[in-house]
Amino acid sequence: MSAVTPAVLFDRHEALLNRAIEAIHTREYWSPYSENLKKYPEELVKSAPEDFKALCNQHFELEGPATTKKITGERSPYGLDLGTSYDQPDMGQLVDVMHSLIPQWRDAGPKGRVGVCMEILQRLNDMSPLMGHAVMHTSGQGFMMAFQAGAPHAQDRALEAVVYGWDAMNAVPATARWNKPQGKMDPLVMDKKFTIVPRGVAVVIGCSTFPTWNTYPGLFASLVTGNPVIVKPHPAAILPAALTVKVAQEVLKEAGLDPQIVSLAVDTLEEPVAKDLVMNPKVKVIDYTGSSVFGNWIEQNALHAKVFTEKAGVNSIIVDSVSDLKAVTRNLAFTLSLYSGQMCTTTQAIYVPKSGIDTPEGKVSFDEFAQALATATSKFLGDNDRACMVLGAIQSEATAKRIDECRSLGEIVLDSESRIHAQFPDARIRTPLILKVDGKDQATYSEERFGPISFLIATESTEDSMRLAKEVLDEQGAITLGVYSTSDAVLDQAEELAMDVKVALSCNLDGGVFVNQSAAFSDFHATGGNPAANACLSDAAFLVNRFVVVQSRRHV
Amino acid sequence: MSAVTPAVLFDRHEALLNRAIEAIHTREYWSPYSENLKKYPEELVKSAPEDFKALCNQHFELEGPATTKKITGERSPYGLDLGTSYDQPDMGQLVDVMHSLIPQWRDAGPKGRVGVCMEILQRLNDMSPLMGHAVMHTSGQGFMMAFQAGAPHAQDRALEAVVYGWDAMNAVPATARWNKPQGKMDPLVMDKKFTIVPRGVAVVIGCSTFPTWNTYPGLFASLVTGNPVIVKPHPAAILPAALTVKVAQEVLKEAGLDPQIVSLAVDTLEEPVAKDLVMNPKVKVIDYTGSSVFGNWIEQNALHAKVFTEKAGVNSIIVDSVSDLKAVTRNLAFTLSLYSGQMCTTTQAIYVPKSGIDTPEGKVSFDEFAQALATATSKFLGDNDRACMVLGAIQSEATAKRIDECRSLGEIVLDSESRIHAQFPDARIRTPLILKVDGKDQATYSEERFGPISFLIATESTEDSMRLAKEVLDEQGAITLGVYSTSDAVLDQAEELAMDVKVALSCNLDGGVFVNQSAAFSDFHATGGNPAANACLSDAAFLVNRFVVVQSRRHV
Known part of the structure; x- marks a missing residue:
């Protein structure tokens, strides 16, 4: 007994x-x-x-x-x-x-x-x-x-x-x-x-x-x-x-x-x-x-x-306007770096209007935004020990190869590089690859590229970003969607999009919470309503x- | 507004x-x-x-x-x-x-x-x-x-x-x-x-x-x-x-x-x-x-x-022993007659041991049980007005034809007959057809025969009834399962069977509740766990x- x-x-x-x-x-x-x-x-x-x-x-x-x-x-x-x-x-x-x-x-x-x-x-x-x-x-x-x-x-x-x-x-x-x-x-x-x-x-x-x-x-x-x-x-x-x-x-x-x-x-x-x-x-x-x-x-x-x-899915972020460019790019740099983007919640597609985005300091062009994100990421990964801790190692050789194969898919905004771990010299460590593509290159950015690979997508306008994101999300699904905007109308539109494609939305994350994090007992992880997850x-x-x-x- | x-x-x-x-x-x-x-x-x-x-x-x-x-x-x-x-x-x-x-x-x-x-x-x-x-x-x-x-x-x-x-x-x-x-x-x-x-x-x-x-x-x-x-x-x-x-x-x-x-x-x-x-x-x-x-x-x-x-499914009843034969056959007669068996909950397969069943008056043979059920049904439908009210009409010509086609599937215990409705002389009204088959004729009784068609199945023992019922229910599913027994051990075994094949069980219904009735807010109609219904x-x-x-x- x-x-x-x-x-x-x-x-x-x-x-x-x-x-x-x-x-x-x-x-x-x-x-x-x-x-x-x-x-x-x-x-x-x-x-x-x-x-x-x-x-x-x-x-x-x-x-x-x-x-x-x-x-x-x-x-x-x-x-x-x-x-x-x-x-x-x-x-x-x-x-x-x-x-x-x-x-x-x-x-x-x-x-x-x-x-x-x-x-x-x-x-x-x-x-x-x-x-x-x-x-x-x-x-x-x-x-x-x-x-x-x-x-x-x-x-x-x-x-x-x-x-x-x-x-x-x-x-x-x-x-x-x-x-x-x-x-x-x-x-x-x-x-x-x-x-x-x-x-x-x-x-x-x-x-x-x-x-x-x-x-x-x-x-x-x-x-x-x-x-x-x-x-x-x-x-x-x-x-x-x-x-x-x-x-x-x-x-x-x-x-x-x-x-x-x-x-x-x-x-x-x-x-x-x-x-x-x-x-x-x-x-x-x-x-x-x-x-x-x-x-x-x-x-x-x-x-x-x-x-x-x-x-799999294509997690996405729509950037319309920001109140603090540095805070936003710092937040995104962490998201793209954490565990080398090998999370089912990591952003792959970032939609930014060609005409640029509004900031308190005035218009920031698409290329300036791209550069700001690249700089924030490089800076964040500047200290090698911290970088290795945040990046972790690439789980499979296939993912490491994928980074190499994806280099040619767009204009390189930030190249991926290998790092040497102080304690484990044979560790397979890579920093994020960020590419620039046009909204029309949907075939390129709408396929999931598992690993530290993301696309800055140049769109005609925020409205165009929403439209493109909807197309990709309807077809590929996603677990996370982010939006950055100082306009309530745009945030409302993003919420409507989120309900339409049935993806959880994060608005204006520029502090200590990241789009790829979900907290048990509070955040529902995946909705079960789009192709990325049926539960x-x-x-x-x-x-x-x-x-x-x-x-x-x-x-x- | x-x-x-x-x-x-x-x-x-x-x-x-x-x-x-x-x-x-x-x-x-x-x-x-x-x-x-x-x-x-x-x-x-x-x-x-x-x-x-x-x-x-x-x-x-x-x-x-x-x-x-x-x-x-x-x-x-x-x-x-x-x-x-x-x-x-x-x-x-x-x-x-x-x-x-x-x-x-x-x-x-x-x-x-x-x-x-x-x-x-x-x-x-x-x-x-x-x-x-x-x-x-x-x-x-x-x-x-x-x-x-x-x-x-x-x-x-x-x-x-x-x-x-x-x-x-x-x-x-x-x-x-x-x-x-x-x-x-x-x-x-x-x-x-x-x-x-x-x-x-x-x-x-x-x-x-x-x-x-x-x-x-x-x-x-x-x-x-x-x-x-x-x-x-x-x-x-x-x-x-x-x-x-x-x-x-x-x-x-x-x-x-x-x-x-x-x-x-x-x-x-x-x-x-x-x-x-x-x-x-x-x-x-x-x-x-x-x-x-x-x-x-x-x-x-x-x-x-x-x-x-x-x-569709094959709703089943296992008869082991009864404390009141008349009450049981009266209850079953109503079940088989109500809306001419055109309910998704009406019993089709009734398993009875060849050796008969125990009653307070002693052993009742398989054939005696069959006869008692036939008599109870005929008697219940003796008054034509009441019969027409309970039977209703056969919804489709296909069901009426099916009754005719099924007559040859076994030995007839009670034949189906047409009735004339006092108010609607053209109404398509049929009484139940009850057939006798052997437990080995699984192909015959394990196929759903929608309408007032039921089989009394002669089995080797109650244990054999349980085994046969399990086989049919596993394959065909059901919404209802009934058991008649004065033995707690047999009732427990039936509950184990019900959980195994995931069918709702009714025990010893011999009063004013019928196996084919399910009450909203109390009875769960179908379990969603067998082939008869996925919900x-x-x-x-x-x-x-x-x-x-x-x-x-x-x-x-």
């Missing part, structure tokens, strides 16, 4: 749950997991690099169907081979095992599952410094970002999903007495039972750039609603997922449940298993982050499952389709 | 809305619209047949794009041609008009839309007696059922959808102030605006047997969440939809909105328009009730839209995907 039942775990975390419920309904600032490294135990922070190294060149043990097949091959964008190996189960067998666990996990009930999920998150939070290093050496993010985005921010997003799940499940009464008057006759009376029943086996397909942040919402959304979850990480970023699954399995086991309710499925770029997994008819829920090509394929083929995707992290729609309600009624 | 603004309408109906919110969260008995004909003004009830006739052989005027094309051809299953004609707009033009109305209806906001929807429902309720006749003479339902299911019960289901919509929209704050502490520095402060943005143009495709009950949930769900709605009724049952659209247009107009926000699209069996409509890329939400063939086609092809379907009427999942949230943020 287990001492820590799921019900005990619910009680343990109920106060935090209640605070989180309040947060999703006000969407004011709230974060349960600190992004301040100093709030974590000093010895854990200190030992984290060694703890990470201890995981390298080792076999990573997890619960799962017996197998003799081992996978290895992660290489840090900072230039070292991780050498960690993982068991690769037979995928059909794995799905069968997961399917057999449905009744057990379903019967744990909403409270039990919320308790288990929140305990997992608490323990993941405790190991945040280590997770920071695991994320850094798979995604290539600078350490501070890898720690923040990969640990507390990812945990925030996970809890957000858990809480939306609780809210949705809790809105359905477990039982009801139905008492229908029949005039002078006795009433009809029935007892009804409503059970939250999961869809089936869930699969979460992760990406290499945000191995936890983009995996956790789907993982915890499926888990809390009763679906056993297979985590299928990107072959280049397995370790953060493996650490996560390990923690989940420990908590499940301690709570007297089968640890395999959360399992890991690893593969290689050469022999991918994702298609096999998602086309297994027992798989009923799929979360995917990655390329549009495969994401669209899943949406079009896995019709037996509920599919939640985050794919939003997280809202009710992200949760309610992962389960159905099965009722049973009988006379009293 | 309109006197009756949407906001005024919200205030007018707010008390009822609040009561309805309570109802969806307790799912106890509640019905806002009376099913008692006597509660309606006597003069309206009396004049209803004449009011209906006044609509026949007339052109039905509605707001819509100009057109010269007229459609007519509805024929009552009671044997008269309605002769009502309707304008048929160009479908591409209609969708364009609806698309242009999105901002107007979106900007009415959640409160305004709830107000408009509830006012429409109030006015539909006022005309319930007339609607009863319109539904009777299109669906073929007996008048009392046509009145109840077609008017108050349909209105209940509509309000249920409106309330789930309100609940979902209201859970998203309209604005938030985000105030993030920055240690000793000034906090980061942003104002955020969250707008409910509809997916696009919505289409609701109705069926001929429940022209309002199955149309209203999709219609009101899409409408309340901001999507202009095209109602595309079945060519055989246009009038109830046209009356509904007329009321909606009147309310919209009075509220200062474009009446075309709800529009009618009619077609004929010979030249259907549904494929064109659903494949129009501006159509983003589709509700469909009808055959599995076309429903599956929509699900597989209209990937640009959110699709909600109710299709549930109504739950949160039925609403939340009809809109997205678009945010706009800026520094304070």
Whole structure:
């Protein structure tokens, strides 16, 4: 008999749950997991690099169907081979095992599952410094970002999903007495039972750039609603997922449940298993982050499952007029530099009228604006140590190559250059490439160019910028849209555009908030209404389709 | 300027809305619209047949794009041609008009839309007696059922959808102030605006047997969440939809909105328009009730839209043992007779062990049970007037033919016969056909046979019944499942089966509640988790995907 039942775990975390419920309904600032490294135990922070190294060149043990097949091959964008190996189960067998666990996990009930999920998150939070290093050496993010985005921010997003799940499940009464008057006759009376029943086996397909942040919402959304979850990480970023699954399995086991309710499925770029997994008819829920090509394929083929995707898009900014040119270009320089533009929220297309923009100091021409942005970016990246920290490393060689290939697509406003990291000389580090193109070159700037590649687009007017942006956003989608204008009419027009193309809008960001940042419990990440993503992290729609309600009624 | 603004309408109906919110969260008995004909003004009830006739052989005027094309051809299953004609707009033009109305209806906001929807429902309720006749003479339902299911019960289901919509929209704050502490520095402060943005143009495709009950949930769900709605009724049952659209247009107009926000699209069996409509890329939400063939086609092809379907299935009952054989067979006789089995909830497959069932009077053999059911049904339909009232008429000639074709599928336990309606001698009236087959004849009983056709299936044991039912339900789906047993273990096993195949279960119905009845605000109609329907009427999942949230943020 287990001492820590799921019900005990619910009680343990109920106060935090209640605070989180309040947060999703006000969407004011709230974060349960600190992004301040100093709030974590000093010895854990200190030992984290060694703890990470201890995981390298080792076999990573997890619960799962017996197998003799081992996978290895992660290489840090900072230039070292991780050498960690993982068991690769037979995928059909794995799905069968997961399917057999449905009744057990379903019967744990909403409270039990919320308790288990929140305990997992608490323990993941405790190991945040280590997770920071695991994320850094798979995604290539600078350490501070890898720690923040990969640990507390990812945990925030996970809890957000858990809480939306609780809210949705809790809105359905477990039982009801139905008492229908029949005039002078006795009433009809029935007892009804409503059970939250999961869809089936869930699969979460992760990406290499945000191995936890983009995996956790789907993982915890499926888990809390009763679906056993297979985590299928990107072959280049397995370790953060493996650490996560390990923690989940420990908590499940301690709570007297089968640890395999959360399992890991690893593969290689050469022999991918994702298609096999998602086309297994027992798989009923799929979360995917990655390329549009495969994401669209899943949406079009896995019709037996509920599919939640985050794919590529062309994030855009419309510049009309500014009240502080320096502040604006400084803000944009940071956006374009952070993690070398490898965020699904980084701006690629910046629309500026050929005739220039109004500033308090008078008209600034298109070329002057371009120059100001180039200067701000160069200056921001002037200190090499800070630059390396902000830029991080380029996750894949393909992205590094893409920078080279894109140089010829327009007139170079700022060229991309390589940098040498003081601690990791083999790290693949590149500064942003900024190109100048004409509004008519839509084929050039309307294709997603993943990485530190952006286009300054010369348009006929702000109205023309809006029109071009609408065309591109309708077709390609986006997660972020920005606008700079001192005119309320233009801001209103931008809001109308944002609603039309269903993209989140940021207006006049010129301080410490950046268009590519989204805060859990406040910002909705993606709308689910344009081609860049068919789901939003997280809202009710992200949760309610992962389960159905099965009722049973009988006379009293 | 309109006197009756949407906001005024919200205030007018707010008390009822609040009561309805309570109802969806307790799912106890509640019905806002009376099913008692006597509660309606006597003069309206009396004049209803004449009011209906006044609509026949007339052109039905509605707001819509100009057109010269007229459609007519509805024929009552009671044997008269309605002769009502309707304008048929160009479908591409209609969708364009609806698309242009999105901002107007979106900007009415959640409160305004709830107000408009509830006012429409109030006015539909006022005309319930007339609607009863319109539904009777299109669906073929007996008048009392046509009145109840077609008017108050349909209105209940509509309000249920409106309330789930309100609940979902209201859970998203309209604005938030985000105030993030920055240690000793000034906090980061942003104002955020969250707008409910509809997916696009919505289409609701109705069926001929429940022209309002199955149309209203999709219609009101899409409408309340901001999507202009095209109602595309079945060519055989246009009038109830046209009356509904007329009321909606009147309310919209009075509220200062474009009446075309709800529009009618009619077609004929010979030249259907549904494929064109659903494949129009501006159509983003589709509700469909009808055959599995076309429903599956929509699900597989209209990937640009959110699709909600109710299709065919094989509703089943497992008989293990009973405490009152007469009461059980009486209950089943009513279920099989009501509207000649033309309900999406009527039982088709009844599994009974070959070895018979336990009763307080001892073992009753399979054949004795079959005979008891046949006798109960014959007796129940003994009085011809009552029989005609309960049976109603067979909606389509195809269903009548199907009865004849199915006679050879098994041994006849009770043959179907024609009846003559006292008032409508040309009415197409048929009593139930009950056949006996072996559990091994799965091909025979596992195909949906729409109409008054059911199978008593001889199985090896109750366990075998469960196994066979699971196979059929997994493959074909169902909306209802019943079980009769005096054993708690068997009832538990049936609940496990219901959760496994995701079908609502009714246990031991032997009184005044029938397996084919589902009560709004309490019973979830379909689970959305099996092949019979991909959606549930109504739950949160039925609403939340009809809109997205678009945010706009800026520094304070």
